[in-house]
Amino acid sequence: MENKGLNKVDLIFEKIEPKEVLIKAFKMSSAEIIQNILDSGLKGRGGAGFPTGLKWKYTAAEKSSEKYIVCNADEGEPGTFKDREILERVSDKVHGGMAIAGKAIGAKMGIVYLRGEYRYMLLKLMIELDSFHKMIKEIGYDFNIEYRMGSGAYICGEESALFESIEGKRGEPRNKPPYPTVSGVFDKPTSINNVETLVTAMMIIQHGAKNFTQYGTKDSRGSKVFSVSGDTPTPGIFELELGMSVQQFVNVFGDGDTKAVQVGGASGFCVPRKKFAETIIGFEGVPTGGSMMLFNSSRSMYNVLHNYLDFFTEESCGQCTPCRVGCQQLLKGVEKVKKGEAKPTYLNELMKLADSMKIAAKCGLGQSVGNAFKSIVGNFREEIIY
Amino acid sequence: MYQVGNLVKELSDKHGRMRESLMPILQEIVQKHNYLTDEAMVEVARELDISAAEVYGTASFYTFLDTQEKGKYVIRICKTITCSMKGKSDIIHTLEDMLKIKVGETTTDKQFSLIETNCIGWCHKAPAILINEMPYTELTPEKVSTIIKDYMQK
Numbered sequence: 001m002e003n004k005g006l007n008k009v010d011l012i013f014e015k016i017e018p019k020e021v022l023i024k025a026f027k028m029s030s031a032e033i034i035q036n037i038l039d040s041g042l043k044g045r046g047g048a049g050f051p052t053g054l055k056w057k058y059t060a061a062e063k064s065s066e067k068y069i070v071c072n073a074d075e076g077e078p079g080t081f082k083d084r085e086i087l088e089r090v091s092d093k094v095h096g097g098m099a100i101a102g103k104a105i106g107a108k109m110g111i112v113y114l115r116g117e118y119r120y121m122l123l124k125l126m127i128e129l130d131s132f133h134k135m136i137k138e139i140g141y142d143f144n145i146e147y148r149m150g151s152g153a154y155i156c157g158e159e160s161a162l163f164e165s166i167e168g169k170r171g172e173p174r175n176k177p178p179y180p181t182v183s184g185v186f187d188k189p190t191s192i193n194n195v196e197t198l199v200t201a202m203m204i205i206q207h208g209a210k211n212f213t214q215y216g217t218k219d220s221r222g223s224k225v226f227s228v229s230g231d232t233p234t235p236g237i238f239e240l241e242l243g244m245s246v247q248q249f250v251n252v253f254g255d256g257d258t259k260a261v262q263v264g265g266a267s268g269f270c271v272p273r274k275k276f277a278e279t280i281i282g283f284e285g286v287p288t289g290g291s292m293m294l295f296n297s298s299r300s301m302y303n304v305l306h307n308y309l310d311f312f313t314e315e316s317c318g319q320c321t322p323c324r325v326g327c328q329q330l331l332k333g334v335e336k337v338k339k340g341e342a343k344p345t346y347l348n349e350l351m352k353l354a355d356s357m358k359i360a361a362k363c364g365l366g367q368s369v370g371n372a373f374k375s376i377v378g379n380f381r382e383e384i385i386y
Numbered sequence: 387m388y389q390v391g392n393l394v395k396e397l398s399d400k401h402g403r404m405r406e407s408l409m410p411i412l413q414e415i416v417q418k419h420n421y422l423t424d425e426a427m428v429e430v431a432r433e434l435d436i437s438a439a440e441v442y443g444t445a446s447f448y449t450f451l452d453t454q455e456k457g458k459y460v461i462r463i464c465k466t467i468t469c470s471m472k473g474k475s476d477i478i479h480t481l482e483d484m485l486k487i488k489v490g491e492t493t494t495d496k497q498f499s500l501i502e503t504n505c506i507g508w509c510h511k512a513p514a515i516l517i518n519e520m521p522y523t524e525l526t527p528e529k530v531s532t533i534i535k536d537y538m539q540k
Binding site for chain 1: 450
């Protein structure tokens, strides 16, 4: 497997003149923009990793007089805080990326869905949005962005739940298909992209796809913003080239006593020390929306797992049984095993339940609860029991 | 309890009377009064011409759209993993001592409510809380007591 080592990159927060990039983009045809993004190999930076160019291509292919670009700023995954930082520092690049995406798919309307926890930023963002609107008007481009606020529901980061929320409903995920590219917000073709994806797309237009593909590996092109927290002397936001091993990451960010790294948040995977060297951070290894939580040997992995399960039990929308009941039973189950009310072998039954949830749950939330559950129980079984 | 008065009508004029106007309207009522009364929700239902059950059903889905009475300052303490590891319990003890309430309760003078919440996106500066919409981070018991004293004097 390709290993690029740990290299810092400055792309997302790089100072640029957004106006110049937008002028360049608006001179390009829709197909040219999409080809650039396809060539770059950019995959969605929210965590799921769908190829951005394909998403734009599919949405562009839909025939509709009304299409939307939605920016997913409902950053709720535990351990992720990069989108807040990006919006705080370079909102003009987020808005710019939306306008470029709009040009690519033929949308005149953009909506940013910002989580309620970040409302304190809204006033500043509105001022920045005003100057952005003035700027694109000067260029002669017709694109309008609106902000919609969330109200404290993790599930609204799931794309179809997010659409429901924008439409003024409970944030319950929809059945797929139809996919958002066909029928998204207000049942119109929609490209929904993460904050960081939109900024990265703008930077690809600025520097060219070739420049971007220098970074990263075959499966994980480019660089990515990581949110580093937990037992580390240097918590914070770091933009790093994709394709490093967990070991290389820990060598730089660990406190010398790292026993596990949770890659990708509560819905991601727990990597134990013995697998640090062989595990690549990226789509070929453990994928991540950027959340990197480090745990040292003083931490109980039971407490970590309990905290995640408690989180999912509260944040499950309750619509489908596998997720609603599954989360509760996993939580109750590990508590029982810990207290000695159930035999340690009961964990095997719970592992099967986590597998069933992956198959049967309606959306990504219920499907990914098993990632953390299985990787923590699988690697730290004795800590769950004793 | 607050009287909703003309607020719902004003907000409906501002945000429209479509289904998609519902969230912005409810959010702005909560920004002003910190929670939704039954009266407010019924009034919203009337303005938007939808059933009150729809309004309640939507509001009760979202943790920030409280349908139970809350104080003027709602303190939300992050309880997700990093904040838990970095001293969330000490912050809760300090707050409970100062305000003489437990998590989940509101002070009798209706000034403060104390609740736990899931990840608020400040893991690198844990432990963190929100007071209404303002985040406070890298808290210590001393730091949080200074912050609360300031709010008490407001």
